[in-house]
Amino acid sequence: MPPSPPHAVLLISCADAPGIVRALASFVADHGGNILDSDQHLDRATSVFFTRLAFTLEGFRVPREEIAERVRELLADRSPHLQVRFSDQVKRGAILVSKTNHCLYDLLLRQESGELRCEFPLVISNHDRMRSVAEHFEVPYHHLPVDRETKQEQETQILELLERERIDFVVLARYMQILSPRLVDRYSAQIINIHHSFLPAFSGARPYHQAHQRGVKVIGATGHYVTADLDEGPIIAQDVVHVSHRDSVRDLVHKGRDLEKVVLARAVRVHVEDRVLVYANKTVVFE
């Protein structure tokens, strides 16, 4: 099977109206592109139309930097929300981590094996513990300790690092600090967190303890975009596993780890492949 050629991905949401698909398909074909993949969704309750369109760039006669503008003109009367991505511009992600290593290993391994199409040029932590993991994968590790007084300064350092390394998105791989609105706003819908419960159940601290206390028979994990409201951001991926009375909190933690890894990886994968659109605090995920 030949590798996928360089292609553009359009992610569009706009007011629904007849002819959008034709307009986009004609735009692509008229300028020498070939549609590789297209997916669409109509939210019939709100009449909002969503689409993801991937097309070949080789021989495409509109310069890359003009594509967004041209598509925007095409849909001008439908006030589109639009993103244009290019498959050969690999996204650069920063991983933020505290003291547990399972999500960190998992992301770095999936990246190394080619399963995640992105780069991780940066691991940042408020502890020094994960340094050897990052170094094993030859990723620069930045230890930026934080306490109540240095919180603001630490975030300034984080922001500088992200800027300097031209970071596109951030993964909170069990990072046990709450980010300030400044950081969240700067990377809106670009910061992915893993919460160790099936939200909205057990938001907040120590969800496995809460789950054990309540005596649930399934536990879950949720990958979501970070917003100003803690644990209230748009959900990208969720999954659960069965538990029983035999499972202590420690067992839940162990079982939950496998979930957290898989769910976080799934959320990161669809994000870096430009498969996620956010609207009304929800996501459309074009798999």
Add this chain to the structure above:
Amino acid sequence: MPPSPPHAVLLISCADAPGIVRALASFVADHGGNILDSDQHLDRATSVFFTRLAFTLEGFRVPREEIAERVRELLADRSPHLQVRFSDQVKRGAILVSKTNHCLYDLLLRQESGELRCEFPLVISNHDRMRSVAEHFEVPYHHLPVDRETKQEQETQILELLERERIDFVVLARYMQILSPRLVDRYSAQIINIHHSFLPAFSGARPYHQAHQRGVKVIGATGHYVTADLDEGPIIAQDVVHVSHRDSVRDLVHKGRDLEKVVLARAVRVHVEDRVLVYANKTVVFE
């Protein structure tokens, strides 16, 4: 494979101490019984011991009506909570239902096929709609309408029916009325409800609408014992199914139906097979 012979089931919870298993095993063997199945659980955080012990009754030299007393003596210094059941005394259940039929059909079919070892001599509804279903399965149907003013009277009628028919347990098969404490107390840990969400998420009304609104990627169902606090009772069984942005509320309702049936049936099955112990608002389910 020979059918299971008549047997007794002991369900015991008590303070943990060495020798309980021996004491019970000796009690059974000394009087001519044979242990068919035994399961146990130690809650190490609270040092409470739970066990389910099934043993043959043929040739057992303690009369049935004395077994509870004798076991209680055996464990007197551990303040046991004790239930004794006999496999040939089939439990009698009443099904309460409102306007949807999927759980009702499902329970009656599973009972008819021998999957649920119980009888359903009674269907009660606040509407007349499900009469033909009950009659198809030759189960008496009682239509007891309810409004704010007749609520108390209707419950009195329900209680009388349950007493008259010697009902052991009640299944709320999508019964859209809140039971009064009088009824709940009378059948403590004997009323099973199906809630159409993975509790504690989306308790209360219209959980599928809530789930759609929040944009979750899994929906669930919860079978639980009814307590005075709505949707807060001990959870017996839970399961979930994946959903996506493509699923409208109506799709969630359809997908949820399959869950509701399966989860409610699972909860009823372990209840009628005397596999459930309740403690600290949680359940131990010995599968």
Add this chain to the structure above:
Amino acid sequence: MPPSPPHAVLLISCADAPGIVRALASFVADHGGNILDSDQHLDRATSVFFTRLAFTLEGFRVPREEIAERVRELLADRSPHLQVRFSDQVKRGAILVSKTNHCLYDLLLRQESGELRCEFPLVISNHDRMRSVAEHFEVPYHHLPVDRETKQEQETQILELLERERIDFVVLARYMQILSPRLVDRYSAQIINIHHSFLPAFSGARPYHQAHQRGVKVIGATGHYVTADLDEGPIIAQDVVHVSHRDSVRDLVHKGRDLEKVVLARAVRVHVEDRVLVYANKTVVFE
């Protein structure tokens, strides 16, 4: 939410080439239609392109009976395989059943509740047992007994019934007879069977016994189109459930029933919604 308006569904597979999406989108838009849903898939190994396109019929200026021809012309140089369906022409299905009732009840209930968009005007059985079920749902029941000698004659009667009732598709809801090539060919990719294992494991007779014998830890069910090779047809849907050493063959049968119902219903649902394309003995299912 407004109900879905009458629409046409195109199901197309053809050799891949640039411009297909544009050609189809233009065809729809140029004649006054609006695309409601479109999905596509490119099998990159074989360069075969698959698409499902749903568009509104109101105001569409090509008569229904000409649509297929016009689309065929459009794609003439790509030797398309093409089907055109109309959402207001509800499919008519016959259910064939032997002695077990769970799949029969399940299909009739889902049809009744509006979950399955089709009609079931006909139940055919080689036994008389399921008559009361069909009659409860007011569906005509035809008892056509079969033995080795009457096999051919019985199939002739089945074929006549299917023709007379203008049946579009057939569901084998645990029908324990092998169909002859004559019947299979007549309803190619229109006969759906439920096999009670995760094919290709445990094809043939008594799969639960085989599964128990082998000591597997999951059992499954498979919904597939019937072909001349038994249990070898294109798979439409599959699912599994966990089992353990505690499960006897009888337990597997019970657990399997839930699977069979859900998997068969899923296969029937995507079939009647024109979401399935068959190629190379596999299916593309556009959910």
Add this chain to the structure above:
Amino acid sequence: MPPSPPHAVLLISCADAPGIVRALASFVADHGGNILDSDQHLDRATSVFFTRLAFTLEGFRVPREEIAERVRELLADRSPHLQVRFSDQVKRGAILVSKTNHCLYDLLLRQESGELRCEFPLVISNHDRMRSVAEHFEVPYHHLPVDRETKQEQETQILELLERERIDFVVLARYMQILSPRLVDRYSAQIINIHHSFLPAFSGARPYHQAHQRGVKVIGATGHYVTADLDEGPIIAQDVVHVSHRDSVRDLVHKGRDLEKVVLARAVRVHVEDRVLVYANKTVVFE
């Protein structure tokens, strides 16, 4: 919660008869032990009884080395198959691996985090590629290349290494060589393999290719003990994941990796915790 104290685990299978549970419970209690956990299973088709009994060793008045003998005497007339294990004698495992690293990382990480109660003092490979992984976890790595001519000699070296390092069990973590009967017999029911399909489907080579070819909608993984018949050994754990027509063979490989890791870890976990009994080429797994 206090850590689990040192305890003994009895794993017994024998002909069923009344009084076994009492005999074992009395043996433990009479000599000053306390039962921590007991589980049992009766295969009613063959009348074989299985039990797992864990009891405290502190103050137990039978010396460890005599326990097996004493229990054997107790059950002498039932020809028991018996194993005695001690929780403070941590099992030592060797990991055999070829060219893929995901199962290797996974096992070493779970061991390091305390999730797997065992040691891995040895990684053996027919390639040199995984050396850096082993070294990162400070585990000695042995590169023993193999071709058709050196096969026997390589196995002799493996056996010597296993003996020298007092290895209790072997994990084939995607080891792409077939072991000779000599090695399989030496470690009977002590060699765990991960096969990347839901056996018995797709045994043999390239199961993901076979699965893709057949067009299945679920793929699976199977953890099993290795026997002389390839892919025919007793199954310990299985799980599956859903796939669709969109998944290329490469996607199946990616999705399968997560399954392989989780299923292999589950099989290893129950093995090292002495929860598995083998009989009739099947397993009883006491979770």
